[in-house]
Amino acid sequence: MTAAQTLTLSLTASASPEQPWLDDLVTECPALFTLAVQGTGESSPDAPIKADTGMLGTVLGPALDAARVLGSSLDRAYMPYPAAFGGAVPGGKQPYTVSVEEAAANLEAAAEKVISDCPATKLAIVGYSQGAHAASKFLEAVGAGTGAVPADRIAAAALFGSPTRAAGSPVFPGSSNDTPTSAPGSSRDHVSALPPVSAPAPAGAGIGPTSDVATSFGSLSGRVASFCQTGDLACDAPANAPIARAVTNVAGQVEVGGDPFRAVQSIGLALASTSFGVAVDVVNEDIAVPKNSLENLSITPKKTLSQRFAEASDPAAKPPTGQEAIAALTKIGLVAVNAVVSVAKKVITPQTIAEVSAAGLSNPAAAFAVIAAKTAKAVIELVPPATSKRVIQQAFNVVKSEVSANKDLFDLAALTSYANTIAAHTGYASAVATPQGESATRFVADWLAAAAADVGDTTATGPSSTTATSPTATTSAVTTPRTTTPSAPSITTSVSPSTPTTSASTTPLPDHTPIQ
Incomplete structure (x- = not known):
């Protein structure tokens, strides 16, 4: 290894000024290290990384207890990030999309840190609501x-109320199984003994941008669970309501709290950008004007307007290129020029000139009246009745298509299911998810403990692990000290009687904040 490579590794192993919490992330190396991303309003940039609070506290607190019972080695950390929604909820004022990106970046940095410090440790990822959005992008x-870590280092992952859920997606996206797949290289004994998941899969989809929708997780499919309760708008939004997605996309890019002038400016910019993209697409793709004449005008939408707004408002959408914008402006300009020329030909005739001249000598106002009358008549004749009838019918079809595309917004039965959306979004610790009556959070807690046990069965004899010699070290049976030097003896001759995971023996009840 060159000196430059050594320096690079040294720099990446330490925390950046924006991520000081990374230095406190890894104290010892468990068999399984869980990285958690809380929901909107449940975290902050300076949130403690070991406090079991919020929705995910109902997962990781019990998971640590279950790991102790199994004698498996498990640790966890919560990613600090704004958890903001533009100031609409308590917490940061950053737009939702900015907050999600920061969460994803912190999750990536934490994953790299853990596998760098602990070569034998596997990772588990859990996320809730906005945190599930970030975790989904990472997974x-x-x-x-193309991620920050190899896929074989991820043993398990669970998302609750994810805005990236595909319409009608099963609990294990991309898999037909109703039980999780075991981690690569693990013993599989404990995970295979877990009960099946019987929670229904709602027909709706996540409310997040279309570009972030996850229909499967590639090589991780089967190891990623996505739990969604019926009526939870975050993950079960109406399938036939693209205008709702467009509104959500715009809202996710704005700041609505704090300074009202800044809020108006932020909303205006988001709407202007979206409207411009939609206008360019409609002119270029949906409106045909053969020979640049209004007489030949035709509207044939390839997509509904609401669908175009949903796509254009996606934060990942590319704005129209200069060439596309110029093409739209050119089409409009040529139509306008041809219309003016057509009107002029009918107005500026020898007969009109004679009438204006005669009237203008004695009554200038009458001369202007002659021109106005001729112009009005020419404009009316500019679009023949047959063309007008066709365009009116096409415009009616556009409106009818909009109603059909957004039919769930007009369906009272569909809307009724969202009457208790807050309860659905915050109820993953109570709704039954297995035939045995376990909740989704309880199932994931048992899954994490089981995965840690299975990974520990194989890593206990590996070069980076230590077999427990003390009967009291039940939660640290395969926990090894954090690797700080290349010296092998320092890794294999020391076993800590306890790990940071044992400090979370009690789990505070989460203060569920309504998630937008």
């Missing part, structure tokens, strides 16, 4: 082979 990249 999708890992499953596609």
Whole structure:
């Protein structure tokens, strides 16, 4: 290894000024390290990384207890991030999309830190609501082979109320199984003994941008669970309501709290950008004007307007290129020029000139009246009745298509299911998810403990692990000290009687904040 490579590794192993919490992330190396991303309003940039609070506290607190019972080695950390929604909820004022990106970046940095410090440790990822959005983006990249860590280092992952859920997606996206797949290289004994998941899969989809929808997780499929309760708008939004997605996309890019002038400016910019993209697409793709004449005008939508707004408002959407914008403006300009020329030909005739001249000598106002009358008549004749009838019918079809595309917004039966959306969004610790009556959070807690036990069965004899010699070290049976030097003896001759995971023996009840 060159000196430059050594320096690079040294720099990446330490925390950046924006992520000081990374230095406190890893104290010892368990068999399984869980990285958790809380929901909107449940975290902050300086939130403690070991406090079991919020929705995910109902997962990781019990998971630590279950790990102790199994004698498996498990640790966890919560990613600090704004958890904001533009100031609409208590917490940061950052737009939702900015907050999600910061959460995903912190999750990526934490995953790299853990596998760098602990070569034998596997990772588990859990996320709730906005945190599930960030975790989903991270997991999708890992499953596609473009993520920050290798896919075989992810043992398990669970998302609750994820805005990235695909319409009608099963609990294990991309898999037909109703039980999780075991981690690569693990013993599989404990995970295979878990009960099946019987929670229904709602027909709706996540309310997040279309570009973030996760239909599967590539090579991680089967190891990622996505729990969604019927009526939870975050993950079960109406399938036939693209205008709702467009509104959510715009809202996710704005700041609505604090300074009202800044809020108006932020909303205006988001709407202007979206409207411009939609206008360019409609002119270029949906409106045909053969020979640049209004007489030949035709409207044939390839997509509904609401669908175009949903796509254009996606934060990942590319704005129209200069060439596309110029093409739209050119089409409009040529139509306008041809219309003016057509009107002029009918107005500026020898007969009109003679009438204006005669009237203008004695009554200038009458001369202007002659021109106005001729112009009005020419404009009316500009679009023949047959063309007008066709365009009116096409415009009616556009409106009818909009109603059909957004039919769930007009369906009282569909809307009724969202009457208790807050209860659905915050109820993952109570709704039954297995035939045995376990909740979704309880199932994931048992899954994490089981995965840690299975990974521990194989890593206990590996070069980076230590077999427990003390009967009191039940939660640290395969926990090894954090690797700080290349010296092998320092890794294999020391076993800590307890790990940071044992400090979370009690789990505070979460203060569920309504998530937008």
